[in-house]
Structures are given as C-alpha cells and as structure tokens.
Amino acid sequence: MAITSAPGATRAAGRPAPSPPPGQRRTSLGRKLRDNLTGHAFLIGAVLCFAVFSWYPMIRGIVMSFQRTRRGETTWVGWDNYLRILDDPSFWTAWKNTFYFTLLALILGYAVPFFVAILLNEFRHAKGYLRILVYLPVMLPPASALFLFKFYAYDPSDAGLFNAILKALGLPTSQWMQSPDMTMPAMVIASTWMNMGSAVLIYLAALQNIPGELYEAAELDGAGIWRRILHVTIPQTRLILALLAMLQIVATMQLFIEPLILANGAGAEDSATSVAYLIYQHGFFQNDLNGAAALGVIMLVVLAGFSAVYLRLTAKQD
C-alpha cells in the first residue's frame, strides 16, 4: 500500500544533498540529450508494456481480421471473416442486446451513483459507514456476487429473494433470467449493485473539491437545491462526469461475465447474448480466432462512432 514510500521521506529529509562541483557545466545540447534520455529511461517500462500488450495487439487484431489461419498456414482472405460474422444469426441479436444493456446501465448505473454521492456528501453523520456499505460489493469477486444473484435473488420460484420480497409487497413475481424480457434489466441490476461503489467514491472526491463559496453565492441569489445542483454541482464536476460516462460506455459494451454466469451465455431465447460473448464463442470455442478478431474490429468501429458523437456533444457544451 501507500505506506511503502514513507520511510524514504523521513530518512532523506535532514540530510543535505551534495552540491555539484563548480566548473562541471555541460553544453546545453549535451544536457538536453541527457535529460531526455533520463526522461525516457523512466518511461521505458510502461512504454514496453503498452507496446507489447496494447498497441501491437491493436494492429495485430486488425491484420488478423483479414487473414485466416488453418493448420498453421496463414493466408489473406480479404473481407471473408467479416462476411462470415455478419452471416451469424446471433450477430444482430448480440448488438441489440448490448445496446439495450448499455442504455439501461447508463440510466441506472450512471445517474444513480452521482445522486448517491450528492446525498452522501450532505450527511454529517454515519459518513464512514455509508461509504463502506456502498463500496463493499466492489470488493467481492464478481463471480461470487453473480452466483448469489443467480441462485438466490433470481430464483424464479417463490423461494427466491426478489420474488419473496415482491410477494410480500403484493406485487407480481417474475421469472427473472428465464423470462426474455427480464434478462437485461436483471443483469443491469446485478451489474450496478456490484460496480457502483467506485463511481460513488470518485464522485464524492470531486464533490469535496467544489468551493463552498459557490453554493453560498448561488443560495444568496435565491437558487434552490435543484438549481444549485444544476448550476454549481454538475458544472463543477463536469470533467469527472464526462470521463466516467466515457469509461462506463466502454465498460458496458464489454458485457460478458453477467451473461456467462447469470444466463449460462445466451440466456432464454438468446436474450442475454452479448457482442463480447460472441467474440469469446468464436475465438475460443468455434476455433475461429480470425472471425473473433473481425468482430472485435467491428466493436471498435462502433465505439469510435460513439466517441465521435460524444466529443461533438461535449465540444458544443463548452
């Protein structure tokens, strides 16, 4: 943890550093070169990791999507992989499902943490306790949490936790994962419960950096609570809001473990199949790494489209 760096500080504090002997000036060019080399020496570890595990696979993924490897022999096949992927009847279903999940998750998983953070920031009591509660599910292994939902919460009989609660409240019970209509909402609920803690804490940090005078001034101008949220809180946390929106879309487009565990992959009537699950299916079950790479490239293009729209929208606001 963070404490590892502490001893160094106290040790170094009192000791005067040796001053450089006079007359040892370098030419400015040599000095610049040396400084640059030092700078890059600090960068090299991270840069190598990015190069091998991020930048190179990106290019390789695009190359692979136009190739086909059979019995160790790789040939160029043009758009064949893409055509094969588009022919897969699950392709359009997977996209429909993924977009639906992204949309539901934006409504629930994006707005809820922000308002929870605003609420928690107002409390002067039990702050620590409430924060621990919200963050606790984040610390669970996702497989653990999802088995809990699968076996106990989404049990379609009346013995299931959610159905028991619904019944006690006099509401109609649900088949949950066995009903195609409820599959996606059920996955979003589970996913939000598991993940919202980090967003709440990041928002809380941003909220604490808002200068109190801004609220003071808004209140003197007669702004109510909602107007203060709209005109002070949101503009002041704009950067973090924008960043997390982007990260959330990237995350929800990768919907994978929820369908895998909650719905055993495809779910009732293909209602859980996601694009990420399809990539996994092609790459590691149908022995079609090239098709999976093509599907990955399609996902990337769709996401690039998203971010282009997103950048345009945020640019307009400024």
Add this chain to the structure above:
Amino acid sequence: MAQDSGTRTLISQAQLRRGPGRAIYWTLLAVVIIGFTLVFLGPLYWMVTGALKSGQEIAQTPPSLFPQEPQWQNYADAWNNLALAKLLFNTFYYATGAVLFQLVFDTAAAYSLSKLRPIFGNAILGLMLATLMIPAMVLIVPQYVTVIDLPILHISLLDSPFAIWLPLVANAFNIFLLKRFFDSIPEDLMAAALMDGATPLRTLWSIILPMSRPILGVVSIFAVTAVWKDFLWPKLVMPSPETRTVSVGIYAFAGGTPMNVVIAASVIAAIPTVIIFLIFQRNIMSGLTTGGLKG
C-alpha cells in the same frame, strides 16, 4: 461531525440545524442508513446464511430468515472440494505482483511525463490515453495470440504470472491519475531539488513519492481490485487448475457442484478482500476521496 463543520456543501450547515431542516435531515439519514444496509449488506447476509441452509430449506416458501439447522458441512465441502486455499493463494500472489509492477512502472512513467517531460512525451501520453477508448474485449484475441507467442522472444506466458502482471502495467487510467497528482506538486520543489544536485530518481523517491501517498494508495487498490475482478483474461491465460484464480476456479466447479456449496465457496472467496477492505478502509476511503481527482 465536528471536523466537517468548516466545509460548505450543497445545503448549508445552518439550514440543517434549524427546525424543519433538522427534522428532514434526521429522517432522511435514518431512511438512507436502513435502506443502504438492506440493499448492500442484506444480500451478503442472505449469501452467508443461505449457504448454511439445506437443499430442502432453500427451496421452501417463503424463505426462512435464519437457517433452521446450520449445515456447516457446506463450507467444509467448498473448502476441500474446490481446493480454495490454493485458489486464494494464487489470487493473492497475482494481486501483490500487480500492485508492485504497477507502482514501479506506472509511477516512473507518470513522473517522467509530469516532471521530466522528455521529447515526444506528450505523444506517448496521447497514445497511452487512446487505449482508454479501446475495450479489453476488442484486444482479447490478439492479446491472447501475443501472450502465447511473445514477439521477438517467442516464448509463451501461459500459466505464468507475468501474463497477468505485465498487461496490467499498460493501464492508462493509473498513469492519468498519477500524472494529474504529480502535476499539482509545485515546480519550485523540483527546482530546489535540482539545485541541491538531486538526481531525478532521488527527487522522485524523497520528494514526490512521500507527497503522493494518497494517490499511490488509490493505484494499489485499483490494482488489487482489477486482479480480483478480472475473469476472462485469467481464465484464458491461466488454463491449468494449479494456476487458476479464485473466481475462475469457482466457475469451473459450479457446473457439477451443489448450489449451496458453490455459494459457500463464493462466500469464502469474498472473505479475504472484505477483511482487507475493512482493515484498510480508512486509507482506501481517504485516498479515493481526498487524494485523487480534482473536478
């Protein structure tokens, strides 16, 4: 509480102390405390006690709030049949390594980008940040192909912890967080250290890092949770039962194991992180909420 009375938030302190504001505040606080306890702690209670119920009791309606005859055997079965000790050790090992690798390489990189600013530094930062927009799923296939046959070296990292540690170093979000924090450290301090003849490494170690403890804590927590929460990547690169992480291990056994034993295993798998969290929650919370991000 007392230490917060100075900071002004959305609603003023005075408003909360007077008549109706005070009543609303306490009511809302009570509702939120009860509601959050039910929503976030309730399922965990259900999980721990559910794993103690017999198969019959689990299927009964309405479900019982307390297990009638606690079946401790479920937990023992989970521990023994799934070899949970080995799975937990593996996960800890990967998480510890991930923290060390990320702290060393990402901190060095962020320091360089923030303070040393070598030529092409901004271009490199841009390329790193660009990876934030690339979903891991897009890279999963080419990354897997790369890991089973590393370029130039032509070795396979399958079943090697480096297959988890090294890709995690390529974490643009960490570098972004660290760089932002380093950016806020006054340049005067750097200049003073330079005047005293301190090397860049010395400056990082003695000046920057001690000031950055909150953000280093945040990065460490992110590293641990990343390893703990990741599922597909460890499933692919750690194929043999001896190297599995705990999530992958439970999933692998879920098919042929009774439901209550799977849940018991899930509970045991969650205990270490929950304990770590409860021990370090002060550091984690203060790191996440005061150290990190400035809107």
